[in-house]
Amino acid sequence: MAAERAALTPAWQPGQAVRVRASFPPGHVRTxxxxxxxxxxxxxxxxxxxxxxxxxxGRQGLxxxxxxxxxxxxxxxxxxxxxxxxxxxxxxxxxxWLAAEVADDD
Amino acid sequence: MTSEHDHPHPxxxxxxxQPFEYHxxxxxAVGELLIEKGVISADDLRRTVxxxxxxxxxxxxxxxxxxxxxGDFKTRVLADVNxxxxxxxxxxxxxxxxxxxxTAKVHNVICCTLCSCYPRLLLGLPPDWxxxxxxxxxxxxxxxxxxxxxxxxxxxxxxxxVHDSTADLRYLVLPRRPDGSDALSEEELQALVxxxxxxxxxxxxxxRG
Numbered sequence: 001m002a003a004e005r006a007a008l009t010p011a012w013q014p015g016q017a018v019r020v021r022a023s024f025p026p027g028h029v030r031t032x033x034x035x036x037x038x039x040x041x042x043x044x045x046x047x048x049x050x051x052x053x054x055x056x057x058g059r060q061g062l063x064x065x066x067x068x069x070x071x072x073x074x075x076x077x078x079x080x081x082x083x084x085x086x087x088x089x090x091x092x093x094x095x096x097w098l099a100a101e102v103a104d105d106d
Numbered sequence: 107m108t109s110e111h112d113h114p115h116p117x118x119x120x121x122x123x124q125p126f127e128y129h130x131x132x133x134x135a136v137g138e139l140l141i142e143k144g145v146i147s148a149d150d151l152r153r154t155v156x157x158x159x160x161x162x163x164x165x166x167x168x169x170x171x172x173x174x175x176x177g178d179f180k181t182r183v184l185a186d187v188n189x190x191x192x193x194x195x196x197x198x199x200x201x202x203x204x205x206x207x208x209t210a211k212v213h214n215v216i217c218c219t220l221c222s223c224y225p226r227l228l229l230g231l232p233p234d235w236x237x238x239x240x241x242x243x244x245x246x247x248x249x250x251x252x253x254x255x256x257x258x259x260x261x262x263x264x265x266x267x268v269h270d271s272t273a274d275l276r277y278l279v280l281p282r283r284p285d286g287s288d289a290l291s292e293e294e295l296q297a298l299v300x301x302x303x304x305x306x307x308x309x310x311x312x313x314r315g
Contacts, residue, residue, distance in 0.1 A: 030273050032219050034246065047202065049274045067273055074249075074266075083250045086265040092273040 010066035010095065012042045017101035018070060020093065028056035031097045035089075039101050040072040043090055051094065066095040158226060165196050166228040166278060167299035174283040175292050187278060191228065199227040206269055207280040208309070213260050215253065215306030216269045216277040217245045223271040225278045229301055236305065246270060256307040279306040286312040 012018060022037030030052050046069055050061025074087040081087070140146050169191055173180035183190040187203040203225050206214040218224065219242045224232040235241050245252045249266045253259070260266060269277045281303045287295060290312075302308035 030220065032270065032272060034219075046204075046273075046275050052273060067275070069275075071267075078247060082248065083266060084262050087249065087267070088265065089246050089268040089270060091270045092275050094273065 008048055008064060008066075010045045010048070010068070012045075012066075012068060012095070012098065014042050014044050016042045018042060018068075018098040019101045020070075021097050021099055023097075028053055031093055032091065034077055035070075035072060035091050035093070038072055038076055040070040040076070040091075043069040043071045045069075046092060049094075051096075053094075068093055068095065068098065070098070158231065161227055162230040163228075163299075163301035163304065164296070165191075165230075166225070166301075166304045167296045168194055169196065169228065169278075170280060170299045170304065171292050171295040173280060174295055180280075183280065187228075197227060198225070201274065201276055203228065203276045203278055205278050205280045206267070208282045208306075210282075211263070212265045212267055213306065213309075214267050214269060214277075214279045215245060215249060216271065216279060217242055218271045219243065219246055220270075220272050223276055225276040225304075228278055229304060233301070253307060256302065258308055279304050281306075281310050284310045284312050 017039060018041070019039045020031065020035050020037060024033075024036070046067040048064050048066050051063070051065045052061065055061040069090050070093050071088050071090045073085070074081045074083055074089060075085055077089060137151060141148050141151065169183060169187070172194060173183045173190075179190065179193070182193070183205050184207060187205050188198040188200075191198040191203075206216075208214055216224075217236070222232055222237040222242075224236060226232070241252065246268050249268050250260065253266070271277050281299065283295070284298065287298065287310075290298075298310040298312065300308060300310070303310050
């Protein structure tokens, strides 16, 4: 029950800095490789959805998980990025993939 | 006629001349089983394919042109595309679609690096290049270079913002209304809003002349 309640109340708010877990589990994963271990900022909460990483195996997708739009600077994703410093990519990520970015907390 | 056809030349192969691949076999088998077990009927399946095939970027263009002409409607589009589309009689489906608005300072472009997520009920089926590995991998890596290949060169002071639809959302770019379009009717505006404008690989342009 605790896990379900935690998942239904989004832990992060827009503007908060987060870091994507540098985790590489096998199977159906909706977090692209290129953002793993990278720091981003919560742009918004997209809603609460059944976990697709569970649904893919015919399970119920519970507990449901908050889905965030997380914005990354291109220069964070790609150290040799050739575009402009403000260019960014927004990726939809589930809560269990995100950890607090302590260094950027004030 | 025969004398003109006594030379060999290549024919376009029939679709079913191609080898039947593993995932095609699986899709056929699942479809046949669902029908055999009465979960869906063959007509249900046919109608769904027909519905998807009937969708086109004209649906999205109607939404965008209305948003350009009606600020309150635009606010509702930015709040909830699916609800706003229903006002125009457009069924945007059950998957939430988020509109991302181009401004003088931000240009948005959409992709799906993991598969081929796309707002199909507003834009129809995605173009082949959208599903190709080249676009999906390069647009997040070097978006300005990719956009330039589409003929869209953006100034340095415009932020390029790529949206990777990895999960339960779909994206639709709400392009900027082009300069010189003030006198155009809503219907004429719709014609400016092409598919690529709503993917973000182009911007609407008023025809010159």
